[in-house]
Amino acid sequence: DAAMYAVKRSGRGSYRVYSPELDTNARDAELRRAVENDELVVHFQPVVGLAGGDSLSVEALVRWNHPTRGLLMPGAFIELAEETGAVIPIGEWVLRDACRQAAAWRAEIPEAEPVRLSVNLSARQVMQADLVETIRGILDETGFPADRLVLELTESVVLEPDELTVSRLRALRDMGIGLSIDDFGTGYAALSYLRTLPVSTLKMDRSFVTDIDTDPDAYAVAEAVVRLAQAFRLHVVAEGIETADQARCLADMGCRYGQGYHFARPMPGDALAAWLTAQRQESVSFTR
Ligand code: C2E
Numbered sequence: 527d528a529a530m531y532a533v534k535r536s537g538r539g540s541y542r543v544y545s546p547e548l549d550t551n552a553r554d555a556e557l558r559r560a561v562e563n564d565e566l567v568v569h570f571q572p573v574v575g576l577a578g579g580d581s582l583s584v585e586a587l588v589r590w591n592h593p594t595r596g597l598l599m600p601g602a603f604i605e606l607a608e609e610t611g612a613v614i615p616i617g618e619w620v621l622r623d624a625c626r627q628a629a630a631w632r633a634e635i636p637e638a639e640p641v642r643l644s645v646n647l648s649a650r651q652v653m654q655a656d657l658v659e660t661i662r663g664i665l666d667e668t669g670f671p672a673d674r675l676v677l678e679l680t681e682s683v684v685l686e687p688d689e690l691t692v693s694r695l696r697a698l699r700d701m702g703i704g705l706s707i708d709d710f711g712t713g714y715a716a717l718s719y720l721r722t723l724p725v726s727t728l729k730m731d732r733s734f735v736t737d738i739d740t741d742p743d744a745y746a747v748a749e750a751v752v753r754l755a756q757a758f759r760l761h762v763v764a765e766g767i768e769t770a771d772q773a774r775c776l777a778d779m780g781c782r783y784g785q786g787y788h789f790a791r792p793m794p795g796d797a798l799a800a801w802l803t804a805q806r807q808e809s810v811s812f813t814r
């Protein structure tokens with residue numbers, strides 16, 4: 527398709543043909559090589575109890591330690607990986623690495639024992655016929671307990687779940703794995719899926735949190751999301767809490783869990799293990 531091509535000027539008087547498709551293929555190949563060469567890194571961000579006393583969890587977030595471009599955030603490569611399918615080997619690598627690290631904390635520090643591990647799962651992964659077997663294999667291999675694992679799904683997964691997807695999610699639930707809906711409120715899914723799918727938690731998107739401490743309308747909307755979660759008997763986690771005021775507002779409206787820079791940024795595994803130890807020793811509640 528001629529319209530897809532552009533002739534790009536590369537240097538003085540020389541031209542080369544540039545195609546977005548070739549570019550995608552090259553970037554996809556680079557990404558798949560990165561998985562094989564162990565260039566990916568998992569960082570972990572805590573989720574805390576807003577009113578104190580609740581057990582902690584940590585979310586695994588992938589980064590790419592690129593040989594020339596430095597540490598890349600998922601925003602720079604996950605979308606492409608979703609498109610090309612590279613997110614399948616990436617996701618498997620992240621789950622294995624996160625479970626391996628978390629199993630090591632459990633063995634080494636008593637504070638880590640009750641901590642849950644959340645891992646993001648892409649829509650592409652959920653559509654894989656061997657999803658359940660893959661996850662079971664990784665849990666066996668790493669020794670991480672299924673009932674401490676939570677998988678985060680976006681609303682795109684649940685938009686029109688076919689029977690096979692639903693049965694895969696039920697099989698995961700039956701193994702003791704928790705399922706949560708990530709970025710809740712940003713998709714266009716009907717709410718009925720909350721009754722049919724074995725979901726345990728909603729993660730309220732950061733966009734609902736941003737202005738709650740200054741804008742009464744924003745406060746009311748966030749409160750409605752919390753009430754909705756309660757009506758479906760789901761846990762609710764607020765994302766992107768950056769200030770103490772936001773944390774207090776959320777605790778006041780009955781939101782029990784939160785995540786954000788106000789509490790802790792995503793950090794490498796060794797830093798997270800140290801954070802967990804310090805946290806339990808202090809045993810403080812963050813907001814009251
Ligand atoms: P997410 O799962 O919703 O993760 C939360 C994102 O918000 C993370 O960005 C985190 O660093 C950021 N964040 C946390 N607290 C705050 C805050 O207080 N303020 C602000 N402004 N941001 C905050 P990150 O690590 O860049 O990841 C972005 C997205 O990439 C994730 O959003 C998730 O959708 C995706 N992602 C990350 N790791 C994986 C993975 O292993 N597999 C898949 N499929 N997707 C992943």
Ligand code: MG
Pocket residue numbers: 585646678708
């Ligand atoms: Mg997430």
Ligand code: MG
Pocket residue numbers: 708709729765
């Ligand atoms: Mg999220």
Ligand code: MG
Pocket residue numbers: 709731732765
């Ligand atoms: Mg998000």
